[in-house]
Amino acid sequence: MKLKNDPLLSRKTIRKYSDKEVSDADLNYILDAAIRTSTTGNMQVYSIIVTRESGMKARLAPAHFNQKMVTEAPVMLTFCADFNRFSKWCRLREAEPGYGNFLSFMTAAIDALLAAQTACIAAESKGMGICYLGTTTYMADKIIEILNLPRGVVPVTAITLGWPAEDTEQVDRLPVAAVVHNERYHDYDEAAIDLYYRGKESRDDSIRFIAENGKKTLAQVFTDVRYKKADNIHFSESFLEVLRKQGFMGQKEG
Amino acid sequence: MKLKNDPLLSRKTIRKYSDKEVSDADLNYILDAAIRTSTTGNMQVYSIIVTRESGMKARLAPAHFNQKMVTEAPVMLTFCADFNRFSKWCRLREAEPGYGNFLSFMTAAIDALLAAQTACIAAESKGMGICYLGTTTYMADKIIEILNLPRGVVPVTAITLGWPAEDTEQVDRLPVAAVVHNERYHDYDEAAIDLYYRGKESRDDSIRFIAENGKKTLAQVFTDVRYKKADNIHFSESFLEVLRKQGFMGQKEG
Secondary structure (H helix, E strand, O other): OHHHHOHHHHOOOOOOEOOOOOOHHHHHHHHHHHOOOOOHHHOOOEEEEEEOOHHHHHHHHHHHOOOHHHHHOOEEEEEEEEOHHHHHHHHOOOOOOOOOOHHHHHHHHHHHHHHHHHHHHHHHHOOOEEEEOOHHHHOHHHHHHHHOOOOOEEEEEEEEEEOEOOOOOOOOOOOHHHHEEEOOOOOOOHHHHHHHHHHHHOOHHHHHHHHHOOOOOHHHHHHHHHOOHHHHHHHHHHHHHHHHHOOOOOOOOO | OHHHHOHHHHOOOOOOEOOOOOOHHHHHHHHHHHOOOOOHHHOOOEEEEEEOOHHHHHHHHHHHOOOHHHHHOOEEEEEEEEOHHHHHHHHOOOOOOOOOOHHHHHHHHHHHHHHHHHHHHHHHHOOOEEEEOOHHHHOHHHHHHHHOOOOOEEEEEEEEEEOEOOOOOOOOOOOHHHHEEEOOOOOOOHHHHHHHHHHHHOOHHHHHHHHHOOOOOHHHHHHHHHOOHHHHHHHHHHHHHHHHHOOOOOOOOO
């Protein structure tokens, strides 16, 4: 079937990796593809940190809530918003950089995230598997310390990378119509929410998930267990503090 | 040559599009691919607004500094961080969402940006061309108004999309070694900056660019003309105001 052969449509997140190494050639291909990604004004205001040493993986693991993939994957890539390199270049060329502000952080974060996704697709196109680590923004301060990131550099996402050692089912998604709006945003009424979330809510794994967590609805598993308000508030403060510390919230002085 | 046949390595931004329409089948393929992109906790906290009507393109054009691609491309896609849909679902399922904070904005922006890049690669894999519109974060308030985006929804990037009507040269990039760090960030000394930027600075188009703008160095074209401190500070304030208005800066109440 056509769909099954298209890696963009058949992809799955991979959390278990075989012992097979990611060769230098494979890694170089992924990085070569990543740097062809669009970047604002061709400034390339991001950096990629490659982790292959087991000692570094062990140090990074707690910053990623000790998710097993971090120590088990052959390669980890951390994608950082980076105005340090560009600003250093400016200063060495009689130009005064003005990138110590929130807009510039967003610009650099966008560069980093688009490059990250190209890296993932490049890896998947060769049969490798990836898993994103959402913990990167939660624990950015620890990651900065471990990876030695200077002012002007903030990690925004990370992935583990390797050859798959599991063959899981593709996870469910909302229908495309739930996510896509034609011409204008059409806000969701109760009937639309019911329609779009019905498939997800009726899945066996969702029902099991609710029971395991002692909740009444799947939504409660998200709000009360997985993505809690108190945690979000805590990590919001720590990420904003990271932006201040790394020099991206100087709106007054730029 | 192998490299030339790999769309990830040979890609170029396309700003001029032919009259050929982007068919529904092509657009659906792009959107189907985009929604298979990794998303935090499978929450899919983003939305994609499709613009094909010429009236809507004309309204959006000023928000994108009247860049010609906006009115000339057959399709424009605006990618938005969106916790509105998810939070509505929670409220209808006896769950209290806690996503009105900066961390949740970052989570949703990451979802939107990764999906955007998959859409671009899907389009390019079929021979179409894309151009990112960095203006999206600058003028988010206007885009919110035009696209009717409710509280909880913030545009983070947009692309124009169509069949190429130009065959430009691939732009230069810094050497991969300039962007990639092994194990730890190795900060740049003057020799490293000179080495990595030498290629870019010696290009004919860079030299012409400096002359056209009456500057002494290429870096000055960026700091004094293209990405100015005063503009960055102005757009930082307006984007932070958008985050407040759309309900993403309620750290205290979450």
